[in-house]
Amino acid sequence: MTTAVSAEGIKYAYPDGTLALDGVSFDIREGERVAFVGANGAGKSTLLLTLNGVLKGEGTVRIHGVAVEARNMKAVRRMVGIVFQNPDDQLFCPTALDDVMFGPLNMGLSRNDAMAKAEKTLADVGLSDVGGKSPFHLSHGQKKRVAMATVLSMDCRVLALDEPTSGLDPKGRKEAIKLMGGLSGSLIVATHDFGLVRELCDRVIILSKGKNVADGTPSVILSDSVLLAEHGLE
Numbered sequence: 001m002t003t004a005v006s007a008e009g010i011k012y013a014y015p016d017g018t019l020a021l022d023g024v025s026f027d028i029r030e031g032e033r034v035a036f037v038g039a040n041g042a043g044k045s046t047l048l049l050t051l052n053g054v055l056k057g058e059g060t061v062r063i064h065g066v067a068v069e070a071r072n073m074k075a076v077r078r079m080v081g082i083v084f085q086n087p088d089d090q091l092f093c094p095t096a097l098d099d100v101m102f103g104p105l106n107m108g109l110s111r112n113d114a115m116a117k118a119e120k121t122l123a124d125v126g127l128s129d130v131g132g133k134s135p136f137h138l139s140h141g142q143k144k145r146v147a148m149a150t151v152l153s154m155d156c157r158v159l160a161l162d163e164p165t166s167g168l169d170p171k172g173r174k175e176a177i178k179l180m181g182g183l184s185g186s187l188i189v190a191t192h193d194f195g196l197v198r199e200l201c202d203r204v205i206i207l208s209k210g211k212n213v214a215d216g217t218p219s220v221i222l223s224d225s226v227l228l229a230e231h232g233l234e
């Protein structure tokens, strides 16, 4: 059994003093699909951002044995892709295709190879027709898919998605779940979407006030109404 992500005693306080993570520890096996659920402000987004060193607090995070610290950042970013909740935080190029090419180019692919990879990835997310458009001119659902493609184009071993179905219409939501279901590698999602958790995940961890307070299969955790209510989840 290979451990993909190992987190030990992660604490993180924002510069204003807000303690967002207060000692979170867990291991995720290679290929496992894990959901983090929790009320607003529980620390889900902060936690995802510690996985590839965007945020660095106390404690240790290891990705396939490599510590997430400054000297390893290149290797870590190669292994962990994070899809932000808000696609506007992810997309910054003149066209969607440029955004999706950015990662492959950074990895050292030639322009031609990066373009081929980006075109294929846009096709995988069902957006072959919008590559030339400015992300500004896309719908929210299309932006979310382009944001996902910017990370999928790097073939990361660990993929972390923050609220991947938020703001999507039912069809878009279904497509996003199907897309995630077809991925290989380890998958981590922060979400309020229990349907997604049931359909997609092997395991669910409840975060509450910056601590992980429950960990189990979706069928057990999500049917424990007392536990859910205790942590602000219905």
Ligand SMILES: Nc1ncnc2c1ncn2[C@@H]1O[C@H](COP(=O)(O)OP(=O)(O)O)[C@@H](O)[C@H]1O
Binding pocket: 014, 015, 016, 018, 019, 020, 038, 039, 040, 041, 042, 043, 044, 045, 046, 047
């Ligand atoms: N940039 C920031 N500066 C200060 N506090 C923040 C910042 N971002 C998030 N927080 C706080 O950190 C805590 C955890 O937030 P977050 O990780 O976004 O939770 P979640 O994703 O579960 O809703 C909350 O109390 C939130 O208000």
Ligand SMILES: [Mg+2]
Binding pocket: 044, 045, 046, 085, 162, 190
């Ligand atoms: Mg969040």
